[in-house]
Amino acid sequence: MSASKVIGVDVGGTKILAGVVDADGNVFEKVQIPSPTASSEALLAGIDQVIMDLLSEEIAAIGIGIPASIDQRSGVVLSSVNLPLQGLHFRQRMSERFELPVGIDNDANVAAIGEWKAGVGRGTSDLVMLTLGTGVGGGLILGGKPYRGSVGAGAELGHMVILHNGPPCYGDCSGHGHLEAFASGHAAAIAARDQLGPDVDSRKLVELGKSGDERALALLHRIGDHLGSALGSMVNIFNPELIVIGGGFAAAGEFILAPARERMVVESLDGLGDMTRVVAAELGSNAGMIGAGFVAFEALESAAATP
Numbered sequence: 001m002s003a004s005k006v007i008g009v010d011v012g013g014t015k016i017l018a019g020v021v022d023a024d025g026n027v028f029e030k031v032q033i034p035s036p037t038a039s040s041e042a043l044l045a046g047i048d049q050v051i052m053d054l055l056s057e058e059i060a061a062i063g064i065g066i067p068a069s070i071d072q073r074s075g076v077v078l079s080s081v082n083l084p085l086q087g088l089h090f091r092q093r094m095s096e097r098f099e100l101p102v103g104i105d106n107d108a109n110v111a112a113i114g115e116w117k118a119g120v121g122r123g124t125s126d127l128v129m130l131t132l133g134t135g136v137g138g139g140l141i142l143g144g145k146p147y148r149g150s151v152g153a154g155a156e157l158g159h160m161v162i163l164h165n166g167p168p169c170y171g172d173c174s175g176h177g178h179l180e181a182f183a184s185g186h187a188a189a190i191a192a193r194d195q196l197g198p199d200v201d202s203r204k205l206v207e208l209g210k211s212g213d214e215r216a217l218a219l220l221h222r223i224g225d226h227l228g229s230a231l232g233s234m235v236n237i238f239n240p241e242l243i244v245i246g247g248g249f250a251a252a253g254e255f256i257l258a259p260a261r262e263r264m265v266v267e268s269l270d271g272l273g274d275m276t277r278v279v280a281a282e283l284g285s286n287a288g289m290i291g292a293g294f295v296a297f298e299a300l301e302s303a304a305a306t307p
């Protein structure tokens with residue numbers, strides 16, 4: 001690999017963060033704008049803008065993480081809950097626009113790739129990542145490479161059933177009892193409002209926990225306990241070396257991670273849970289952008305391999 005650089009773009013429901021990234025995950029320059037969500041044209045114009053702000057001679061490829069499931073064969077967005085991207089030939093549109101190799105991936109996948117290559121997962125080859133935000137995103141690194149499923153839409157770990165026929169999931173998801181309905185920041189905010197008062201959101205819930213509020217601690221414990229059920233299943237299925245918990249609600253830290261580990265050990269087969277480390281993510285809000293940079297390098301490599 002030459003010393004070239006790429007642009008990594010993390011498209012979120014509220015902001016677009018982009019940066020110039022090298023092959024080691026170092027970030028050189030960053031730009032951030034609020035996500036224009038009025039229409040897909042406005043959103044694409046916003047993504048174009050951050051890329052143009054960073055574009056230079058040394059940029060060899062572009063990687064973009066979006067909160068959507070993607071058909072990696074065609075580069076078409078299959079479904080997108082929070083942003084108007086569904087049905088777009090997104091990869092083709094971006095590579096034609098900038099005349100560079102473009103890689104696209106789900107936002108939680110790019111966060112997992114970022115933490116694996118440049119964050120807390122460095123040196124591991126089997127890693128599960130969950131991002132606890134508005135929803136619960138999932139990313140898998142298996143056998144030393146990102147696992148994306150048959151068409152590239154896999155690793156939606158937040159939509160794992162942890163309670164048969166449980167409460168409805170959020171957004172467009174028709175499922176019930178999914179992890180997202182128990183352990184997302186949104187789920188935490190709803191439970192906090194119900195149990196602790198109308199102005200308690202997920203952030204306030206964590207603050208109350210830090211101040212020792214018994215009811216807040218009990219609620220955080222319960223959320224962590226549910227999270228642990230999902231972690232137990234993931235240990236049994238994937239036998240990962242490391243489980244990384246990121247996203248905004250990961251700010252709850254050990255208030256949820258400690259009960260999650262306990263439950264994980266109970267639910268996982270003998271000995272497997274004890275050998276699995278559960279840790280907080282390290283790269284914070286840069287994980288997606290840095291991971292998108294690595295996805296750009298992947299696109300560059302496959303472009304070089306295709307005559």
Ligand SMILES: [Zn+2]
Nearest residue numbers: 159169173178
């Ligand atoms: Zn769901």
